[in-house]
Amino acid sequence: MALLEVEDLDVRFYTEAGVVRAVDGLSYTLDRGERLGVVGESGAGKTVSALAVLDLLDEPGRIEGGTVRFDGESLLDASPDRLRTVRGGRIGMVFQDPETALNPVYTVGEQVSEAVRAHTDRSGDDAHDRAVALLDRVGIPDPTTRATQYPHEFSGGMAQRVLVAMALAGDPDLLIADEPTTGLDVTVQAQLLELLDDLAADDLAVQLVSHDLGIVAEFCDRVLVMYAGQTVERAGVEDLFYDPKHPYTAGLLSAVPRIGDDRDRLSTIPGVTPDLSAPPPGCRFHTRCPYAEDVCTKRDPPLATTDDVTHRAACLAYTGDLDGELTFSVEIDGDDDRGERR
Numbered sequence: 001m002a003l004l005e006v007e008d009l010d011v012r013f014y015t016e017a018g019v020v021r022a023v024d025g026l027s028y029t030l031d032r033g034e035r036l037g038v039v040g041e042s043g044a045g046k047t048v049s050a051l052a053v054l055d056l057l058d059e060p061g062r063i064e065g066g067t068v069r070f071d072g073e074s075l076l077d078a079s080p081d082r083l084r085t086v087r088g089g090r091i092g093m094v095f096q097d098p099e100t101a102l103n104p105v106y107t108v109g110e111q112v113s114e115a116v117r118a119h120t121d122r123s124g125d126d127a128h129d130r131a132v133a134l135l136d137r138v139g140i141p142d143p144t145t146r147a148t149q150y151p152h153e154f155s156g157g158m159a160q161r162v163l164v165a166m167a168l169a170g171d172p173d174l175l176i177a178d179e180p181t182t183g184l185d186v187t188v189q190a191q192l193l194e195l196l197d198d199l200a201a202d203d204l205a206v207q208l209v210s211h212d213l214g215i216v217a218e219f220c221d222r223v224l225v226m227y228a229g230q231t232v233e234r235a236g237v238e239d240l241f242y243d244p245k246h247p248y249t250a251g252l253l254s255a256v257p258r259i260g261d262d263r264d265r266l267s268t269i270p271g272v273t274p275d276l277s278a279p280p281p282g283c284r285f286h287t288r289c290p291y292a293e294d295v296c297t298k299r300d301p302p303l304a305t306t307d308d309v310t311h312r313a314a315c316l317a318y319t320g321d322l323d324g325e326l327t328f329s330v331e332i333d334g335d336d337d338r339g340e341r342r
Ligand SMILES: Nc1ncnc2c1ncn2[C@@H]1O[C@H](COP(=O)(O)OP(=O)(O)OP(=O)(O)O)[C@@H](O)[C@H]1O
Pocket: 013, 015, 020, 022, 040, 041, 042, 043, 044, 045, 046, 047, 048, 049, 059, 060, 061, 211, 276
C-alpha cells in the first residue's frame, strides 16, 4: 500500500469573479521513502493541491471531490482533532519564506519546543532537549546557543533549517516541502537540498513542490507535471527529463536556463496559463500548444499510457486522436536529442 494516495482531487475557489477550478481530477501516489516532484508554471495548482492534501485550504477554497488516504486512513473524513495530529505530526510541512513562518517574538528554541510538545508526549526540559537535538539534526551549528536566539538572528537558509526541524518534530513519514529553497542563494539552496536528501535517505517520503526543474531533476525519483490544475505528465525522473511526452513538459524543459546559455529561454512557451474560472474547452493546453489540432479544442485528453505504463501523458497523441505526429527536440546539456513521439 502506498503511503499517500490522492485520487481524483478537485479544488474550487468560489470568488466573485466566478468559480476557479484550481485543481481538477488530480491523482497520484507516494511510497514510503519516495521523493515526488510537483512542477509547473505559476498558477498550475501545485500549492493548492499540497494544501488540499492536508485539508488546509482557506476560504473561499473548497475540496469538491476526491479522496486523500495517508497510510490507509482517509484524511478528508478525519475529525479536526485527528487531522491536527496527522498534520505536523506524521506529515511535516515546510513552506516558502521562512522569515514569515517564524514568530519574531519567541526564540527559535521555544518555537521548536512548542512543535515537539504539540506532536509528542515530551514536555518541559525533555521537549527543549529534543528541540536542540532537532536543530543539530538539521545542521545548525552550536544548537544549544542558537536555540536561545530569535529568528532575526538567523540567515534565510538557517531559518529554513529551523522550519525543517519543526516539521520533523513529530518524526513524520512524509514531508511536504513547497518551494523550500526559493529565495535562498544557490549555495544555501544546495546545502538545504543536501539536508533533505539526507532526511529522505532515512525513509522519509518527500513531496517537493517547485518551479525549479533543476532542483527536481537532482532530488526526485518521480515527477508530476501540472498545467492549469491538471496533471499533464507523470513519470520517473529520468524518463521525464530525457524523454518528455507532453508538449508542455517539452516546452518547460526548453525553458530551463542552462549554464553558458545567454539566450532568454524563459519565454519559450508562448502565452499564459488560462484563467481557471473559464478554462479552455478540450485540452487546457491547446491554446498554447504548437501541435494542437481541431480535436484538441473539443476533447479533454485522459492521462494515457505512453510507451511505458509508468510514463503517462495527457495528450491526444496517445489516444490515437491526432492526425499529425508529435515530434519535439529537447536539448540536454547542449546535445540535440531529437525524439519522435507517437
Ligand atoms: N484564495 C484564492 N482565491 C481564488 N483563487 C485562488 C486562491 N488561491 C489560489 N487560487 C487559484 O488557484 C490556482 C492554483 O494556484 P497555486 O497557488 O496552487 O499555483 P502554484 O502552481 O502553486 O503557483 P505558484 O508557483 O505561483 O505558487 C491559481 O489559478 C490561483 O489563481
